[in-house]
Amino acid sequence: FSTSAPELFTSLVAAFKGKNEIVVSNVIGSNIINMLLALPLAGFFLNIKADFKRLKLSFMFLFLLMFLLLLLSFDFRSYSFFVTPYNRFSSLIILILFLSYLLLFYKEEKAHANLENSFQEGASNLNRGLNFIFFSLLSFIISMYFLYLGSKLLVDGALYIANNVFNVSEKLIGIMVVAFGTSVPELVVSLFAIIRKEADIAFGNIIGSNIFNIGFILASSSFFRPILLQDIYLLDFSIMVFITLVLFLVVKFKGVFSRSISLIFLLLYLLYNLMLFNFY
Template structure:
């Protein structure tokens, strides 16, 4: 029964995120909000809403391993498998200066996470925790990132007004229902995923962190995978890559920030290797994006193989 409920939870997360993005994007366009702002905020954050819900619910239920593992595992999955598949479908051109700045910001956020979970090494304490103060630091960084995004999008605001034609009819009731209904599905689906994934993990002798890094991480990253593959098929490189980079920043700064403010998160020693690997892979993505300013098919294959090797490693490690 846990497997069926887990599947239902994932379906609710994916469809809920889809409805939420559609409804919120339509209302934003009707209010003449820049398309660039919609893409960098609503789409990226909307596809990350399953991670946010799962980690926050896990924090409320004191499942710190699932909360942290979900974020780290999702980011590794996004950087390797999602970008790799998208790049294999069509080479991802990194033309936008915004993306070039966002990838180093992702690297900075990842390094900040490593520092903030290293309490035992850096301080005279007995346990590694992401405390409420650490969470507030993450949220402060997130506020700075949002300020930057709004500044970038401000210049496109007039263009957003011009693109909104008189013939476009906005159904406010429909979009409000889609947005609220999507959010409700995400919250309920997140609760189902955390409860049943944890049950399955215990039945197989898996740790909370491992199930967060694998089952939950892949499941909550499906919206990013679908969005980036669709964008790649439509030759929209900036959306395919921007969605991933924006989602990863959101995952670390907002998701872990909000979750740890709700309840301090105990950090398992095993997660350190995963966080370091996430930093290394983000650095690799930065190098790939700076090489001829594109991520080609060969780089895509390398990234996918890296994820396969990572999955093999963590199952052996467990």
């Protein structure tokens, strides 16, 4: 989830500015980039073996979160999706589902590995002294400040480009510029996975990031200010669901994210960007 920190700060900054399109574009765009660019980059150089039993829970909650987004946006008077805005009530429901996932994920991982030793090691590390705690807190505060500053610059810069340079929709800039910028950590993790030949890290990072983007970032942003997932995002949302489904089927029936599959995903990413230029 730590690689999604830029998405979190950027979405919160955009939400407080009342820039609904930037928030939604950032979440949906980041999820698409994670699956069509970050993961295939690692898979192109490494055959990523995926353990379906370990990923089954994460995929299940990812599909549940996407279904919940549809359900909460449904308007029963017009029988249309993406009409009802996400408010505090909606965000609380999504956050409860997200917290439920964290609890079940922890229990499942504890069944696979003895986590008590790792907790004991972590506790012993915290006992190094006050200096360690002080510098850890200081570095955390400084990091949060620069994340906020960078997120503000990214949002302001994206809005300026959209309105004053190219005169395009904020949605297009949000998906192509903001979402790509906030997805850099996932891309870096994929590159490190290639260098260290630890392909499983890339897969877990992508799925976890996508869950966090919907389950926490979109929910926390709509908690402070209502966010409307407009019908202009229907195509992008459908693509996100479709790619997630394809990824699920690959993991379930093939078990390996191979070079050929990675190449197909990378080509789909190029096609998606061409579609954005033509439609928006």
